[in-house]
Amino acid sequence: TRHRPKVAIICGSGLGVLADALQHSDSFKYSDIPNFPQSTVQGHAGQLVFGELRGTACVCMKGRFHMYEGHQPAKVTFPIRVFKLLGVKILIVTNAAGSLADDYKTGDVMIIKDHINLLGLAGQNPLIGPNIEQFGPRFPPMTSAYDKDLCKLAMDICKRLGYTCVHKGIYCMVSGPNFETVAEARFLHSLGADAVGMSTAAEVVVAKHCGLRVFGLSLITNQVKKDYSEKGSVNHDDVLGVSKMRAEMLKALVSEMIAEVCGCACLLLD
Ligand SMILES: O=P(O)(O)O[C@@H]1C[C@H](O)[C@@H](CO)O1
Numbered sequence: 001t002r003h004r005p006k007v008a009i010i011c012g013s014g015l016g017v018l019a020d021a022l023q024h025s026d027s028f029k030y031s032d033i034p035n036f037p038q039s040t041v042q043g044h045a046g047q048l049v050f051g052e053l054r055g056t057a058c059v060c061m062k063g064r065f066h067m068y069e070g071h072q073p074a075k076v077t078f079p080i081r082v083f084k085l086l087g088v089k090i091l092i093v094t095n096a097a098g099s100l101a102d103d104y105k106t107g108d109v110m111i112i113k114d115h116i117n118l119l120g121l122a123g124q125n126p127l128i129g130p131n132i133e134q135f136g137p138r139f140p141p142m143t144s145a146y147d148k149d150l151c152k153l154a155m156d157i158c159k160r161l162g163y164t165c166v167h168k169g170i171y172c173m174v175s176g177p178n179f180e181t182v183a184e185a186r187f188l189h190s191l192g193a194d195a196v197g198m199s200t201a202a203e204v205v206v207a208k209h210c211g212l213r214v215f216g217l218s219l220i221t222n223q224v225k226k227d228y229s230e231k232g233s234v235n236h237d238d239v240l241g242v243s244k245m246r247a248e249m250l251k252a253l254v255s256e257m258i259a260e261v262c263g264c265a266c267l268l269l270d
């Protein structure tokens, strides 16, 4: 491919259409890329797409890797270091997540202001093992994992586009693949998490370690039950259904973000 991406986008469950925004695109199947894991989850196509979005060279992971697929944290986050080596400066992560916050509705968007890397805290951190100094320091800080300027820009864009169902909140990564019990949901909420999912935090840790600027979006695809009296249960098809419904909205938001960031060299360059 002739594209030299400055921005990488990871598409969450059912959000692969974000990659369709790229023009003059070149696609590579994960199975054709050395050392890349394969996508095994419905809603994760398994293609790396290079192209231009609003004049900026981007690379898009149409399908991400999850630990519940049997991968070690370092394997799940392998593409992030590939992006770094390709010259990427900004990582945009998206995911489908369940709401723990009382005021989030299904279909809402949460701009991620911080995360709880529950697996990382419990010894499943992608940076465990010999540190590769070429990428970053042994003890990287994570106090500002999600770029404040990019968060603010996203809030401004949402206002301008007339999106009202947008929050800023905290994402908690668990391993899955099962969805939460009521007791687990209460526990995670009491920790301060607004949304829970099975990805993202590990990717963000590796991205920050190697100096990428990060912006994250969760699409709230379901309400996580925090009360035994609440009826119904979530399944992956429902998650994909909500993603499909809201994908165009997320595509517009991500496109505007990239147009604005790349129109302002100070946000893109370090
Ligand atoms: O890749 P993401 O985090 O968007 O996927 C979420 C978590 C599970 O993989 C799946 C559950 O429906 O959606």
Ligand SMILES: Nc1nc2[nH]cnc2c(=O)[nH]1
Binding pocket: 096, 097, 098, 099, 174, 176, 178, 179, 180, 196, 197, 198, 221, 222, 223, 224, 234, 239
């Ligand atoms: N862990 C978890 N991941 C999700 N991904 C989408 N919805 C959910 C959820 O309710 N829980």
